[in-house]
Amino acid sequence: MSDNKKKILEMLAQNKISADDAYRLLSAIDGGEGRRESGNKAGTAVKDKAKYLRVTVVPGADSERSGNCDRVNIRVPMSLIRAGIKFTSLIPSDARDKVNLALHEKGIDFDERNMKPEDIEELIGALSDLEVDVVSKNGESVRVFVE
Amino acid sequence: MKRPPMLMHMRIQGEKGGFGLWLPLFLLLPLALVVFIILSPLILVAAIILWPSGWGKRAFLSLRAAIEVFWSMRGLSVDVHSGRQRVSISVV
Numbered sequence: 001m002s003d004n005k006k007k008i009l010e011m012l013a014q015n016k017i018s019a020d021d022a023y024r025l026l027s028a029i030d031g032g033e034g035r036r037e038s039g040n041k042a043g044t045a046v047k048d049k050a051k052y053l054r055v056t057v058v059p060g061a062d063s064e065r066s067g068n069c070d071r072v073n074i075r076v077p078m079s080l081i082r083a084g085i086k087f088t089s090l091i092p093s094d095a096r097d098k099v100n101l102a103l104h105e106k107g108i109d110f111d112e113r114n115m116k117p118e119d120i121e122e123l124i125g126a127l128s129d130l131e132v133d134v135v136s137k138n139g140e141s142v143r144v145f146v147e
Numbered sequence: 148m149k150r151p152p153m154l155m156h157m158r159i160q161g162e163k164g165g166f167g168l169w170l171p172l173f174l175l176l177p178l179a180l181v182v183f184i185i186l187s188p189l190i191l192v193a194a195i196i197l198w199p200s201g202w203g204k205r206a207f208l209s210l211r212a213a214i215e216v217f218w219s220m221r222g223l224s225v226d227v228h229s230g231r232q233r234v235s236i237s238v239v
Contacts, residue, residue, distance in 0.1 A: 052222060071228040079149065079219035087212050090205060 004029050050078055050128035050146045060139020069140075078124060078146075085120050088112055151176065152221040152238045160233040172238075 005026060012022040053076045059069030091099070096112060103110055132144040155170040183190075197203035224237040 068230055069228075070230075071226075073224070073226040075222065075224040077219055077222040080216065080223060083212065083215040083219040086215065090209050090212060092205075 050124075052077055052147050053081060053127065054143070054145050054147055056141075056143045058141045058143075060136070060141075063138060063140065078127070081127075082120065082124055085124075088115075149218055150221060151218050152223075154239050156235070156237045156239070158233065158235040160231070162231055165233070 008017070008022050008025045008029075011017045012019065017025075055072065055074040055076075057070060057072035059071055063069035091112075100111055128146045130144065130146055132142070134142040136142075151172070153171075153173045155172055156167070157170070158167040159165050194203040194207065197206065220238045222238065226235045226237075227233065
């Protein structure tokens, strides 16, 4: 039994709240826990689904005919991204301060030290919704997506 | 359980010619294990000396992270064409 539920029952026992209030509060707590559980399940499903980060550059028809074109096809496993992010925790503190300072100068207030493992998982989970699709005037297409 | 990468295929194509290379990564794993066992006394001494300064722990964590990165490389594929030049790397 959670602390919150215990507190509610204690308040009921001390007649500080009515039985109806206690029921409403307990239902609200159960609903919140249920939502959190289903959210976690959805997060796990997304994590399982997203396997690769893909970056593709496809030239336009005109550039392809001329033969002077660039074509890029990169597939990075999500597990490799996860392992790479963990590497950042090994950056020496003085080097990290320099990185943070450089980011601050560029207007980005981000401190990597504040990143927790669960934040990294959430970030990677959120990557599954990422899709960048850019088509230039000459028909060149750049796509970044997760599959 | 994640499986380690077994093979790495590299292909580099230039204007005048190119080459392809299959690297049997599965053969590197026993080799790395043997090297690690041989060097383990030295690693242990280095870790004991460096531990108070904090670098020993950092070295161990780096080794662990490097192994994790290697283990996660399965499925990586990079294929870049530019004109007649081509670089292709895939890990299976």
